[in-house]
Amino acid sequence: MMSALASALLFASVAQAQLKPEKQVEVRQAGYQFMSWNMGKIKAQVVDGTEPYDQAKVAAAADAIAGIANSGMGALFGPDTTTAQLGDMTRLKPEFFSNLEEVSRIGAEYVKNANQLKTVAAGNDQAAIKQAFGALGNSCKACHDKFRAE
Amino acid sequence: MMSALASALLFASVAQAQLKPEKQVEVRQAGYQFMSWNMGKIKAQVVDGTEPYDQAKVAAAADAIAGIANSGMGALFGPDTTTAQLGDMTRLKPEFFSNLEEVSRIGAEYVKNANQLKTVAAGNDQAAIKQAFGALGNSCKACHDKFRAE
Numbered sequence: 001m002m003s004a005l006a007s008a009l010l011f012a013s014v015a016q017a018q019l020k021p022e023k024q025v026e027v028r029q030a031g032y033q034f035m036s037w038n039m040g041k042i043k044a045q046v047v048d049g050t051e052p053y054d055q056a057k058v059a060a061a062a063d064a065i066a067g068i069a070n071s072g073m074g075a076l077f078g079p080d081t082t083t084a085q086l087g088d089m090t091r092l093k094p095e096f097f098s099n100l101e102e103v104s105r106i107g108a109e110y111v112k113n114a115n116q117l118k119t120v121a122a123g124n125d126q127a128a129i130k131q132a133f134g135a136l137g138n139s140c141k142a143c144h145d146k147f148r149a150e
Numbered sequence: 151m152m153s154a155l156a157s158a159l160l161f162a163s164v165a166q167a168q169l170k171p172e173k174q175v176e177v178r179q180a181g182y183q184f185m186s187w188n189m190g191k192i193k194a195q196v197v198d199g200t201e202p203y204d205q206a207k208v209a210a211a212a213d214a215i216a217g218i219a220n221s222g223m224g225a226l227f228g229p230d231t232t233t234a235q236l237g238d239m240t241r242l243k244p245e246f247f248s249n250l251e252e253v254s255r256i257g258a259e260y261v262k263n264a265n266q267l268k269t270v271a272a273g274n275d276q277a278a279i280k281q282a283f284g285a286l287g288n289s290c291k292a293c294h295d296k297f298r299a300e
Contacts, residue, residue: 018190018191019187026183027183027184027187029180030179030180030181030183030184030187031180031184031187033176033177033180034177034180034181034184034218034221037169037177037180037181038221040168041168057222060217060220060221060222061221061222063216063217063220063221064217064218064220064221065217066213066217067210067213067214067215067216067217067218068184068214068217068218070210070213070214071184071188071210071211071213071214072207072210072211
């Protein structure tokens with residue numbers, strides 16, 4: 001309980017100090033979209049093999065992903081930024097804020113997996129990159145499945 | 151001349167392998183917007199002093215900026231993604247593609263300055279961070295002044 005309350009206060013205070021709700025949504029969507037572009041490059045080169053593997057490009061993509069994941073995106077999830085307040089502009093379900101312990105757990109996994117992908121992408125062990133890519137994708141999916149509206 | 155031609159071919163081939171023109175615009179705007187959010191955090195903490203300086207947060211913001219800057223955004227600037235083809239959806243002037251040597255020079259400065267900001271933000275010399283922040287802002291402005299429509 002304390003943990004969830006602390007998280008809630010953290011989310012609220014950090015977010016309110018910075019951006020309006022609509023802007024929080026815009027910026028977090030931008031972050032995920034840019035991340036998704038970079039995930040796509042790694043997928044094409046290391047998972048699907050539809051593009052030739054280029055170690056430097058995969059490492060750069062993983063750096064961008066990790067940089068975004070570590071940038072404190074929690075500040076972009078104010079309690080007034082769900083579908084309940086903002087309608088179609090976001091897909092964030094209000095349930096996000098009644099499950100903050102789970103959110104924190106998934107968020108920590110997501111950051112850990114992004115950092116692991118960055119670590120292995122600095123080398124050229126494609127099997128390790130593929131595995132780390134899959135783990136990060138599962139973190140994305142875990143949050144989407146629970147807290148993103150259709 | 152060779153350099154500009156090589157750049158043009160590079161831009162064209164990389165871009166076309168990946169995303170449709172509209173998507174290139176969407177993704178590059180997302181990258182710049184997420185970068186801008188992180189620039190804003192550094193500005194508030196180190197330049198304007200409107201928020202207290204937090205070394206870890208400034209370092210994380212600089213990491214995100216550098217990660218985005220190094221991710222190969224040239225691939226998002228296909229020759230068919232200017233105001234001439236896409237109208238209001240973008241502010242990229244067609245002149246961008248008749249000045250590719252200058253674009254390359256500004257782009258290289260921008261990446262260099264983003265990396266310098268990341269380097270100094272890993273420490274806590276706020277004067278150095280402020281200087282690097284200013285240099286990066288100047289790189290942004292150099293491109294906007296010449297190649298971004300009003």
